Amino acid sequence: MSVLKGCRVLDLGIITAGAATSAILADLGAEVIKIESPTYRDPFRLWPSGESKADDDMPPLFRATNRNKLAISIDLKQPAGREVMLRLVASSDVVVENFRRGVLPKLGLSFEVLRAANDRIILASVSSQGETGPDASHVSYGSTLEAVAGFAWSTGYQDDAPVISGRDVNYPDQVAAIFAASMITTALRSVQKGGPAVHLDLSQRDLTSFLIGETFVAASMGEKIRRGGNAQEPFLLQDCFKAADGIWVAASVRETDLEALSTLLGRNIQDDAALRDALAAHITAQESELAARTLQQIGLAAAPVQDGAGILKLEDESWSHAIQCFDGKRVKGFPFQIDEQPLSIERPAPGIGADTATILSEIAGYSDDEIASLAKAGVIELGSA
Amino acid sequence: MTPAYPYEGLTVVEAVGGPPGNALRLAAAMAGRIFADLGAKVIQVEDHAPQGSEAKPSATSLALQRFLSARKSVVDSSLDDAFLTGVLRKADVAIVDRHVHGSIAAKDLPKKVALLSLFGGSNAETEIAATEFTIAALGGFLNMVGDAEREPLKLVGHQEAYALGLATFSGLSASLARESSSKMAATIRASLLDIVVWLNWKAVPLEADAPIPPGRAGAAAEWRIVRCADGWIALVYQEPDWPHLCTMVRDERIRQGKFATRQGRLENAVELADLIEQAFLSRTRRQLHEEALSFRLPLGPVWAPEEALGDPHNAARRLFEELPRQRQSQNPIFAPRLPLLWNGSAFSNTIGDMPVATPVGIS
Structure with a gap:
């Protein structure tokens, strides 16, 4: 019932x-x-x-x-x-x-x-x-x-x-x-x-x-409210990067991801700019599904940006109702x-x-x-x- | 006696793991906050063990905590110890993730359980790294916002997690609504990706032979933001509004044949928006708002949060209330109350630990 x-x-x-x-x-x-x-x-x-x-x-x-x-x-x-x-x-x-x-x-x-x-x-x-x-x-x-x-x-x-x-x-x-x-x-x-x-x-x-309740709390605490694109705490870097097939890949990088990411990319990542460059280079060089999958394999949150057809392909596997x-x-x-x-x-x-x-x-x-x-x-x- | 608060006497426990800012923790916190506003005793169990960075919490994370934890009891406990089991045994409602759900014996869980996950379907039980942002990518949400030629754009804040929180509360409140079902067991399943797809339903082709709906159009979008003298205004209108918009713009070029039909306007959207922006650059947001009102046009001035805090409409509805002051806090901190007036009364989020109904003016 x-x-x-x-x-x-x-x-x-x-x-x-x-x-x-x-x-x-x-x-x-x-x-x-x-x-x-x-x-x-x-x-x-x-x-x-x-x-x-x-x-x-x-x-x-x-x-x-x-x-x-x-x-x-x-x-x-x-x-x-x-x-x-x-x-x-x-x-x-x-x-x-x-x-x-x-x-x-x-x-x-x-x-x-x-x-x-x-x-x-x-x-x-x-x-x-x-x-x-x-x-x-x-x-x-x-x-x-x-x-x-x-x-x-x-x-x-x-x-x-x-x-x-x-x-x-x-x-x-x-x-x-x-x-x-x-x-x-x-x-x-x-x-x-x-x-x-x-x-x-x-x-x-x-x-x-x-x-957006926390925004008003922050504003009344004296914080200047600005537009920040896709950046968000607590992530060191969060943004979309275009892959070789023209599809955007979204990624959120935590501080705890850095060591594995450095190993995967074969680079010593020193600062935020180096991190952005390295991640962009990795994604740009590959098809979107592969780029996201290799990042997923080291425990980093990454996913291709889907359109309506892509959403439907995930039915039953990743969403159901x-x-x-x-x-x-x-x-x-x-x-x-x-x-x-x-x-x-x-x-x-x-x-x-x-x-x-x-x-x-x-x-x-x-x-x-x-x-x-x-x-x-x-x-x-x-x-x- | 009629209860003043719908959930008075109900005990709700939030127990969701993961690092601070984790999507499911935020979703549980939103659902719990609504229960707390409506009179439930809400216990937010959090594992405060160090997780990576030991840096001092930022203003953003403090603001989140103040907003979502209002009127709750926050308890520091490991999410797999006897304390949590004891708390859950006494609860009426539990909001948990799959790790907590799997670690607590079924007999120790209350009758009403909301089980949150990042994914639904066969991946609901799978360990896949994901954030609100990457779920927004998979659910097509990111594909819909921003400029077509630039990177996809997220909406402000934590919309995916908060929408999941609303869905979680909705499922639980439905299971508590009727006497016949309020005593029955109910397991509410809510996944972050399902809720994003649900919100973004218009992006999915509903007919078998329909084309894939287009994604973000940016500057060529039918509804968009344009500049004015002191900021921006949202250009939002439907077909019947067009003649009034033409009158309001006060530039005869808008009456050119190429803009006369919706199809023509879509094909020349960038030029049209530029024309309107040029006309609006000499008028302020307040002026444009007043004019839009007189023409019954749904244009919206873009208010900064600081401006919204003092906006006359919000003041009349007492939307923002001061949170209880903390000792170290010198300035009053404001947050929106639960967005509901119940027979003209608000459920205040500001007065002590106990719920108090605050009447607001009805004209």
Whole structure:
């Protein structure tokens, strides 16, 4: 049995941070219901082309972060749609949202309203900059937050401009999902033990600063914070060097590696500059795999820098659960695994409103006639299962 | 009585070996710190036996220690002696590496165990030298950041280890969430390479016939940093933002046909960024931030950590708190609190050894 079996999550999450948070809960066994609207889709359904696709041709990014979920389509802007939502809230444990700040209250679905419908509900607001503060309503993406959080300042080549992780990594969005899922499970424990409803204010900007916490400690100790490229304590040298096949090799050299390295390279390494020159010469003269392997053999940490194809070649041998295959296609996997109650993927990403009728009937208690009437009025959308 | 702190009464033991700065030690310390912030009693068992250099700890390592050890009990003990066994017997949760896991009898381990490793898969039990940096190489993370023509670049600090720490805490908190499962045994496996691949999932071709996603584009990247009058600003935007960005730039050259479509902008990315940078060089970060706000553009001024410490938004959210002063410390030392407000309250990391909830203002 999965650890969150019996837990129901209403997922208003979109794109990465919100949708991936709920995906982790689904992988842990929660019943996750993705809520979209006849007039508003998760933008990931349209990426990257901007065009809506058929259910059997979903964009990979949407498919990857929404597998394991059910789907319902409700127009929350209509009073009757809001009523449907509140009926679902009454029999759910968690609501996840990452709308722009103010959108949920404007829909008449503030935390106070949700709590009135269910005094044990957990509302996880996974926002860019939090519920409060002067920048709370600012529009931002993950890399915007790297800039304002102090993170980009310290990332970059030595004596050069700051650098962001960029559109293809968008780092804060990824870590936010793991952290948010963990705070939701923490709140579930609290409610389970008799605690009240919980509103979790989860700011990606706060998290991004938290993940460089030691930088702020050092800055307040009077240390000048500079960009140092790939250098890092306690390593004498840490950097990438291009091998003969054009592939970069990453290496971290500890003081304790020096003797064996001197022997391997046949050089007496006197100082940092000599170490850099010797290591660069060794790697430049060989293919990347061989260069890394010879360094590994003396116990020095070294590895070729992989691209997407290289990552896949290491599956099963060096990683096992981060990416999963479902229905013959790759999807996002799990950040961890539990031996006794394994995380698993049981269903593909749903089409729009694929489960609307079933959910309204079985969870919210609507009759077939009421469902037909709501659909006719455009309050709900009945997708094809 | 409703517990104010979700993990009050829970005892968590961190016992991970390796030299200071080791990735798994940092990951365990991050997971333990979150437990401590949320009310658990956290015992960080460390072997302080000399390991190589005897030099005085650097400011960087002291800063790491202050940040990650806040509100924990740190105990010096060998990781294979009777003391550790005794501590683990009384614990509810253990965060360990494979060496500790292998040296402690199963009956002496608590029901909830997080087992950390550098590699997953068949190499999880293999002794292979690796660091956060070389794991970032294998997981393709390094391939994504920096300039295409220069060496791959790491992100600041210890992102790989900290992300593993978040995953470790996430697995443990899930296993403790429900009454039905909180009493069951759970072994959470979290590997550094798995978490890096998980974070970097967009670098992997998801369709069988899809091309390999491109790596770092540097100056030609769609999102990048550009200079302005007093520093830098992150140029971040999506398709619907383009008309507003054109208005904000105030240079008619941006309306040339070659920039009119996303494809055109990607093909001429370096020229476009240069044009925008020229326009921004006469404006400060604050000015650009205000303008971006008025146009609802997601541009981000690059604040130095010293500036972020005094930033009005962070001040309003009381993100930074003073750590308890040590006798030799003359100046206040600040660290970010746990990035969570729970019904409007923060879990403070600053007040003594006992958890105290600090309410923060809600407008």
